[in-house]
Amino acid sequence: MNGANGQQATDQDALAARFEADRLRLRGVAYRMLGSLAEAEDAVQEAWLRLARTDTDEVANLSGWLTTVVARVCLDQLRSRKSRREDPAGMRLPEQERVEAAAVATAAGSDPEEEALLADTVGVALLVVLDTLSPAERLAFVLHDLFGVSFDEIAPIVDRTPTATRQLASRARRRVQGRSPEVEADRARQREVLDAFLAASREGEFEALLAVLDPDVVFHGDEAAERLGGEGEMRGARRVAEAFCGRARVAEPALLDGELGVLVAPRGNIVVVMQVTFREGRISEIYAVADHDAIDAMELERLA
Structure with missing residues (x-):
């Protein structure tokens, strides 16, 4: 005993x-x-x-x-x-x-x-x-943006789908960024990182891609993106860099619901958008959306 x-x-x-x-x-x-x-x-x-x-x-x-x-x-x-x-x-x-x-x-x-x-x-x-945020928005923003918890893990907590949870965090992020002066400098830095990512992707510069990707970067694609020949998920900087190396020739930076992201638009027709998350000056997550209804519901703005 x-x-x-x-x-x-x-x-x-x-x-x-x-x-x-x-x-x-x-x-x-x-x-x-x-x-x-x-x-x-x-x-x-x-x-x-x-x-x-x-x-x-x-x-x-x-x-x-x-x-x-x-x-x-x-x-x-x-x-x-x-x-x-x-x-x-x-x-x-x-x-x-x-x-x-x-x-x-x-x-x-x-x-x-x-x-x-x-x-x-x-x-x-x-x-x-x-x-000023709703409880669900605050939770999605805090867990994902400040602590790196994935939307798949957050979704059951707020009783929403991962896509809907992503939108909660996006709305919260826009409010926080709209009221926080120091975030403007972060946005400028993020734009530099995104431009460097696209340039390295177009030119096939593997090491340059690694330099702008978080070592633990995650790529997700919705079902529509998978049907276009993409992968549902990739993890790690080397794997993601290999997938993007020599690509992005018809990709351009854009604002997706007010957040920096990428449009893939061959001959001007948008077929995929990629929502991009940054952490400590590098790209930490890429979410590819090819579902037409989801894209139509977004507010898109091309960037020069």
Whole structure:
């Protein structure tokens, strides 16, 4: 009996250690979702309680599972907040946020300076903008754009298809970019990266393609794109670079629903559009859409 209890304690300690390895990232997700370090800590604690009641042998990706749990907890809280018409949590002054950071850190036994840094780096301005989004838009934007979670993983959380989830994030991104001055510099840099990608693709410059692709870049294509001879999914910079090397002769930069992307238009007829996501100055995701109805529903603008 003592042996069984000892094994149970050992398993619990191992589970706690795995959870602690993810705690800072989970708190970062929750803080950007909720705009409050105290509420973020509560959401992370709830994830731990649920984890302790779960058979982890059935959890293939513990980090992904924890992210999903925290996201669902935050989504429920945001929806409850909206229904009660509470004042946005992100409206607190920076000084208040730093005080709260220190209090949360002390209670959690972590580094107050580290927590205050989280509050400062996110910024009240961004939190104010995020508070203008719907809960589903905020979740899609935070998880995908800030933490690199795929739309396939986010879709079940917001109860939408991956395509609809992508549109949620796109709408949220337009609002954030429209209100955040520093993003204009990012957009200019992104345009440079996109132009370099298209030029390298046309000229067949493999190394130049690798230089502008994130090492973990992912290419997705919808069913219509696959029927045109494309692949449904490719992962990794070398694989994507091989697929695009020597191509893109009829591709051009464009705005797709206000976001940088690519039109593939032989003889002026648009057959495919590619939505492009950037991370740390490189292309991290390409999503090819060839479905005519989906393309017709987009707002397209060719760029010179």
